[in-house]
Amino acid sequence: MSTLSLMIFLPIITAFALFVTKIHINIVKTLYMIVTGIVMYLAFSLYVAFDANASMQFIEYHPWIAEYGISYHIGVDGVSLGIVMMNAIIMPLVAIALYKQRDKRGYWINLLFVQGGIMGAVLSLDLMLFYLFWEVMLLPIFFMIGLFGYGNKHFITMKFNIYTILGSLMMLIGILYVAVQYKGQFGVYSFDLYDLKNVKLGARESFFAFSGFMLAFAIKIPIFPFHTWLSETYRSAPTGAVIVMSALMAKLGAYAIWRFLFTLFPETSHALAPYFIGIGLFGLIYFGISAMSQSHLKKMFALSSASHLSLVVVGFFIYDVYGLVGSSYLIVAHAVSSTALFLMAGMLFERTKTYHIDSLGGIAAVAPKFALFFAFFALSIVGVPLTAGFVAEVLIVLGAFEYDIYVGFISATTILLAMLFMFKMISQVLYGKVSESAKNFQDLRLHELIALIPLALLILAMGIFPNYFIKKIEPTAKSFAAGKEAVYHE
Amino acid sequence: MQNEIVFATLAIITIVSAIIMISAHRPIDSALSFIVTLISVAALFGLMNATFLFVVQIIIYAGAILSLILFIIMFLNIKDENLPDEKYKNRWLLATSLILTPFCAILINLILRSDIALEGATAKNFGTIQDVGLTLFSKWVLPFELVSILLLVALIGAVMLSKRGE
């Protein structure tokens, strides 16, 4: 079994095994650590082995349902490498940080499951395979919110799932439509991405198929106006699920736009790009301003995530090297930062039993280490220099300016918007008089530090030496941009 | 001409009694007017020379089934409070009739426009016991036997049902 397959199926198989056996929670946690550790090791070896001069590599191809041209076809390129790395790095760190808090087997089993699902969705190059994993990664979230969530969790998890499944269904229709058209034009069924991109569709048909796909991705990211599930869901979800959703799944939506839509419907994507850039920019500002009046910490972070993801969407639709590299970089950077922030929000809740910004305050005085890390990660979301977010934002803004000067100006407001609420939040949570809830606030424990320090170092490394990371993405972006030239000049 | 007059009379009686049957409040009234309907249908059979069926209709329907119904009505000792409270009965009747009107109209229209009336010569022994009997025991033996089994099953079923209730 190759590295990629191992990374997909090891967590899933382990999750199944843990599901059917009833073993002690400590063993479950240990197994979780071992499995995610192995996956992380594999990911690092993949990163080292990844050829920085080529685009798609480590391709694996097995026919699966040959009659309908469905195959097990996976591979990795510069953009997906980032998400794979994030997935592999974040999962064990989450476990370390939450080690003491969660004593339910289901929690860990679901996390393992979702890790495999996300890996599969990122790596698959066959539309059916992708759809399968896309749905697989959704289910654990359903269970995690339903079982371990807070507040009005049943309603919210139902809403979230129906919403996203509705989107997925539209995507399935799109997939089937394209495959059937392929059958009509080439005589055989195929769901392979590289086969399907040869399908010739009329403008109208292409538009509808595009919309089907886009709806699924738009809901998952989410972009305006499909965002209303977001804040409530993040609020109700347990920390692990929030991290998975915000750091990985939402990014996957943006990534899928690039991987599938731009490959399958280059002309339509190009024709619709201005609209999506508009929506993205609107979302960027809209979510940023919305976040200002939030008093619930997780809701604020949720809207902040949405704001950044809108920027990612803009970067992708800008359709050039800078935008693409910037967006890919922002995906990774924001994944790290938001993971850390949500982890710390979870720690905050565990200690103070509240997420309300108004009832917090003065934590810096009692827990300086916590305050330092919290402020650092919040700042990294804002994108201050020497953090990874800064590099990404500069690149996206650059791409935006190249696309259109007004688009450039609006996307440059990103350096303003996030800070408006983040700084207010930092002030109210960390500074000021020591609040009632923060009186007995315990500073970061050792295992929490172990989880957070790598993330902080990663953010700094990505901010100070971006070239080392971007080298791996650039060939993919270049080859893509070459394709773009072809589209432009047709 | 004579046939037509008889037919018209019978048809009117049938329809009126049928309407009374479905619209009467108490089941006993319904049952009694239903007897009228059945007998006039039997008379219509007679008018068509289907003498055997005429007899069967009167014996089985008017005789056996209807008396069974009447017997049940009396056996159950149905009082007014046992009857359903059909406040909107007339509205229901009206509404359903309205729904059905197009159905009827279309069917009647189709029949009037079609050329189904062959007016073929009626055989001498048409409708007699002999005629029906010959057909029944030659062409239709198997269905006939099946019906007998059916009757048996119904008999046993009726007994079992009534028994289980106790």
Add this chain to the structure above:
Amino acid sequence: MMLKAYMILSIILFSIGVVGLISRRNIIVIYMSIELMLNAVNLSFVAISADLGESSAQVISLIIIAITASEAALFMSLFVILFRNKASLDANLFDMLGDKK
């Protein structure tokens, strides 16, 4: 023969049966409506049979009458059971198919 007249009569009787079946809540009347519909069908069969001079249709009518008889027996026992259980002839009471209960 006035086949068309018979057919029209048959249709009207059948329709009256349907109206009764749907509109009434009294199960005995409903039963009689069903019988009425069967009679209407019988009437049309016999009319066609007379028109064609072919007695097979009469045999079918005969069979129908036989079936009606067996049905009558079952219905009567059902009435008895239902009446004993609910002390009413209201068809609306027998709605166990619905999801309300």
Add this chain to the structure above:
Amino acid sequence: MNVLTLLLLGPLVSAVLIFLIIFLFSKVHQSVYTFLALLGPGVSAFLALFVSYYSYFEKEVFSSHLFTWLHIGDFVVEAALKADALSAFMILFVAPVSFLIHIYATGYMDGQRSYGRFFAYFNIFVFFMLLLVLADNPIIMFIGWEGVGLTSYALIGFYYEEIKNTYAGNKAFILNRIGDFGFLSALMLLFLEIGSGGFDFEHIFYNLVQIDSGMLSLIAFLLFVGAMGKSAQIPLFVWLPDAMAGPTPVSALIHAATMVTAGVYMVARFAPLYNLTPDISIFIAYVGALSALFAAVVATREYDIKKILAYSTMSQLGFMFMALGVGAYSTALFHMFAHAFFKALLFMAAGAIIAAFHHKQDIRELRGIQAPVLFVMMYIATLTITAIPPFSAFFSKDAIMSALYASGHVEIFFLAFVASLLTAFYMFRMVFVLFFTREKKSAQKSGASMIYPMAVLTLLSIFAGLLNFPEIFAGELNISHWLGLAEQSHKVPHATEIILMGVNTLFIAGVIFYTYKKYAYTDAIEKENETSVIANKFYVDAFYHQTVVRTLQAFSLFFDKTISKSLIDDSINAMAFAYYKIGKIFAHAENGNVRFYALYILVGVVSGFIYLYFLLGDVV
């Protein structure tokens, strides 16, 4: 190791070490922090002098290539340092003044709880400032630019127990970032225009001619927006007075000597660009003039000693921008040079007074302080800032005035003149109110670590003018020659210049006399009206609060509650609810009553019938 690299990384290493010590050890003797805190800036200061020496005398250009920061397509950003004359001039005062203020701060912060943390931030700040000054390309410069803003945020909000202080920090960083928005946009545009030919300063200036004039003006304007934010010019100035919430050494270092001058440095750095855009240059001059006047007017009704100094900083920066606007770059830089010393000195003296008086800052409460050494130093600094000969600022300010006069923009000259008179008024008002009183209060003595840096700065304030001695006094304008910037030289005849100087000095002396009459040994200060428009700073803060902050909050609520919640979410929920309702209706139909089912069948059959009839009616 390369000199520049060492110079840059010294403070950073100090900061990292201090952070590590804070993190790993709970109790460490304060002297460890002191040692580390002084080590980095000390090395930097020494190396800065070394670099400047070689730059000045040997015309040597130092450079250092650290690594390739980013390389995508044409977008090549090298993390490279370069100390050309301008950069060398900047570090000549940035690093030593920083070092002096560090020494002062060891005394000022002595015994405070977050001693180590303070110096960690302080050193990081110096690192970013040096990065800003030494960067060889605008992106790296921008990193330093944002970095100083960030550390100033941390330092302003240093006393975080009082949440107002952290809000002041937020305000500072937010307004700085508005400037950064302009700066970044300008850089992006600049890159798209000419970036493919290399994006270090040399290549940029070489390729500037390729840009058409409209775009060039836009870029120049946006760059200046960045400078507005950082250097607290109208309209982005409101953060600077509030920034006085930080510890006094912070005010001295960041809000007087270094960070706020970054805007001036940046405009001077982009001098070749501004030379091509005269409209924007004049705009800069106007903004500078208005800022100088505005700040001077507001300072006349200010009572907080640090805020008076803050407004004076803004005013002096306005003078620098005026000079930049008319193309007298080296004059502006010279004033900045002098300003760094005397303003740092003023802040340090103010800090010493504040520390001696239990952290009171209102000059009415501080009246009658008995501290002869502080008085002398403050008096000298005040004389310097009011441009009394022969102190350093006299030469620099005079050079600015004559440049303004020579440029032909009389209105700007006039504004500058008024502003300089007002400067004399408010500065002497402060001094007279503080020291010239009948009743005397005794104060604690300031520690040696505070006095000695101040003494050094006093000397520098007096003698820094020698470096750019004007021609009329047989000077050689050494700085101008050293920097060799592409200046638009506005020469005035020597006679005119002397008249200007004389008139200027006379007026200032008159103002000082008036001020003495009004405030010295009187209680005029107690009778001033605190509700006037000036005392309320022309309601600019309130105006910003009402328009920007309130609007944003209203929008936020509107977006979140009305659009997201009521409009979108409720309609989505309503959709789900409608399905539920429709389902209920069908469930109602499915009531288990067979005759109803028959009815539905009937309806279906009849409709089918009708449909078929009309469909096939003609056929049958």
